[in-house]
């Protein structure tokens with residue numbers, strides 16, 4: 001088991017990841033497969049651990065943004081199908097083929113360049129259609145007609161076709177419906193002009209939770225797998241129950257009483273008005289616990305206590321209701337006794353979306369993986385491997 005030498009850590013509840021996958025699988029039915037979206041270190045939760053938990057729970061494949069992420073999963077021993085959703089350089093396509101990693105394509109010149117590469121194994125490709133996201137994808141019927149002949153070569157296999165929705169999590173579904181119609185129009189041409197079957201996947205978490213009747217073969221399940229709803233609208237609709245997998249923990253490393261009118265941290269922005277107990281936590285903005293967290297609360301002894309003074313690069317201070325021993329556990333995200341701080345609440349405080357919060361908690365922060373309340377693995381990116 002890896003070790004870490006610092007009193008701040010992330011905990012990932014793998015039972016919750018599995019629960020969320022099972023909830024979605026039951027909701028969408030057996031006919032549809034699930035791509036577990038594990039890009040960006042599984043939204044900050046940990047690539048291999050989440051990927052394995054998702055596969056255990058019934059996901060059939062994985063999706064990442066970049067080829068490096070897919071190769072990382074292969075090195076970790078993951079053998080399931082992996083799709084790269086983002087851009088890959090044509091000269092790197094052969095590496096993907098060697099490792100049975102499927103790539104996305106969305107430009108004709110990319111296909112032309114890839115056809116000129118040498119492959120030991122055929123390369124599996126997914127055609128991305130831009131139906132209104134305005135990011136990557138072919139946009140017209142003519143685009144599709146002009147690229148299909150380039151796929152007619154033994155080194156390339158058209159495995160899938162997909163699109164991505166921009167507003168599937170919103171209350172107003174008019175733009176979503178327009179994207180769907182556009183997809184139907186483009187896909188019809190593909191179906192008419194391409195003889196082989198291809199797998200279709202259009203739905204992200206929001207669309208898969210809300211519109212399970214869609215005809216696609218796979219859904220791409222990201223934020224919901226981590227136990228977070230893609231928007232307040234979807235959270236209120238509550239199409240399925242989800243359990244937050246991510247929590248953030250620390251310990252008091254210093255506790256002291258300040259006199260009245262003493263200041264805390266850079267800029268001396270916080271001043272005590274009477275004698276106060278101040279605790280120091282070894283976590284700061286370099287860990288993704290950003291400066292905007294000043295004024296937010298953490299849990300100590302199951303009670304909310306405010307973060308006072310500016311958040312430093314590696315530390316921050318909290319105002320305590322009494323003296324607590326050094327080593328007392330503090331929960332920054334998650335539950336402690338009967339209290340709970342959700343990822344959503346943190347996102348609201350810093351005026352962003354829940355997706356961003358676990359992604360912000362960087363590689364310096366060790367990850368601890370739990371099942372049935374027990375630690376099953378720890379991951380310290382700074383000092384991987386066995387104890388020193």
Ligand SMILES: Cc1ncc(COP(=O)(O)O)c(C=O)c1O
Pocket residue numbers: 037085164203204205206220221222223224230
């Ligand atoms: C192409 C694509 N598919 C699926 C997802 C997963 O979306 P969500 O996390 O909302 O389920 C993403 C995430 O950004 C994406 O870019």
